[in-house]
Amino acid sequence: MAAHPPKTKILISANKRLQNLKEAFEKKYGEAPLFYAQAPGRVNLIGEHIDYCGYAVLPMAIEQSILAAVTVNDSKKIYLANTEPKYKDFTVSSEDIEIDKDNPQWYYYFLCGVKGIQEHLGKVPLSGMKCVVDGTIPASSGLSSSSALVCCAALLTMEVNHKSLNKVALAEISAKCERYIGTEGGGMDQSISFLAEEGTAKLIEFHPLRASDVRLPEGAVFVISNCCVEMNKAATSHFNIRVVECRIATKMLAKARGLEWGRLLKLSQVQTELEASLEEMLRLVAEVLHPEPYSREEVCKVLGITTEQLCTDLLSPNTHADGAGKLVVYTNQCGRSRQASCLHQSVRTEPAS
Numbered sequence: 001m002a003a004h005p006p007k008t009k010i011l012i013s014a015n016k017r018l019q020n021l022k023e024a025f026e027k028k029y030g031e032a033p034l035f036y037a038q039a040p041g042r043v044n045l046i047g048e049h050i051d052y053c054g055y056a057v058l059p060m061a062i063e064q065s066i067l068a069a070v071t072v073n074d075s076k077k078i079y080l081a082n083t084e085p086k087y088k089d090f091t092v093s094s095e096d097i098e099i100d101k102d103n104p105q106w107y108y109y110f111l112c113g114v115k116g117i118q119e120h121l122g123k124v125p126l127s128g129m130k131c132v133v134d135g136t137i138p139a140s141s142g143l144s145s146s147s148a149l150v151c152c153a154a155l156l157t158m159e160v161n162h163k164s165l166n167k168v169a170l171a172e173i174s175a176k177c178e179r180y181i182g183t184e185g186g187g188m189d190q191s192i193s194f195l196a197e198e199g200t201a202k203l204i205e206f207h208p209l210r211a212s213d214v215r216l217p218e219g220a221v222f223v224i225s226n227c228c229v230e231m232n233k234a235a236t237s238h239f240n241i242r243v244v245e246c247r248i249a250t251k252m253l254a255k256a257r258g259l260e261w262g263r264l265l266k267l268s269q270v271q272t273e274l275e276a277s278l279e280e281m282l283r284l285v286a287e288v289l290h291p292e293p294y295s296r297e298e299v300c301k302v303l304g305i306t307t308e309q310l311c312t313d314l315l316s317p318n319t320h321a322d323g324a325g326k327l328v329v330y331t332n333q334c335g336r337s338r339q340a341s342c343l344h345q346s347v348r349t350e351p352a353s
């Protein structure tokens, strides 16, 4: 049976970060926190941008994390504050949680986690809570601060409401509910945030979600450098464009091979149905997809669908705009892994000039 998140008693005075957070909480709300919840960020070692295609990935958690201090009350209100002044306070009724994906403020990521648990519990009324969030993961730098925040919020919402869920369930709920902010991620980030263990990377596989240890070489040191160029995934369409490209490629490849393409969404499903090797998949891509730009019209024609169906069934809200009008085949030559280079040879949308 999958394990539940561990609960530990820690001497606050022996931990500077907890001590500082406790003081910030007391200053903000005039009471001491009842408990703390923490979720780590991650670095991915192998398998960039293939989780949403259904393929296995190899991430490991990092020490940087989202930490939250929490109290519970019966006001049915959720009070949110942050130790970083640029993240403003926010208060919302627990009975009326809306996530504005056109305006991806920090508290909406938190509320994704709350909403995910609420929906899992059957839209039950949630207890009120006060939280102060403290993050040490550089935001929008690719170390998954957003998922750590969503996971931390899901974890503490479960605790506030006296529920108990195992780590796999929490990871799946968090992967699903982070999509409320608009990014159509594949689930790696939330899975490693919950399933990580010290001293080991994890091979994460999907359908069903499972994680197995990949021992790191004794004494190995991983250096993560930050170029300090931020990419806010929910505020831009870059991330979703890649997801959508792979989705369209899935449909085209499946249709070309006479599969029931309507129900297939991920490249891994096409490979499984065809029982094809990666080499055979590469040949299929080269045979079916042409390297010149695809227009929306051509995609619709190839698939036999209307523009409306393209928008509702295949594109995400932030890839609907005319700006993503042209589609081109894109071949990833850098080939981080054979699997990745195969999968990135897919249909790519390009901004219309």
Ligand code: ADP
Pocket (backbone or CB within 6 Å): 066, 082, 084, 087, 104, 105, 106, 107, 109, 133, 134, 135, 136, 137, 138, 139, 140, 141, 142, 143, 144, 145, 146, 147, 149, 231, 232, 233, 234
């Ligand atoms: P990442 O690669 O870090 O996941 P994203 O663009 O997906 O980048 O998410 C970054 C967003 O997550 C930030 O814009 C902010 O809204 C939220 N976030 C990250 N760290 C914190 C934090 N410490 N406190 C509040 N929100 C945070």
Ligand code: MG
Pocket (backbone or CB within 6 Å): 144, 145, 146, 147, 233
């Ligand atoms: Mg993110």
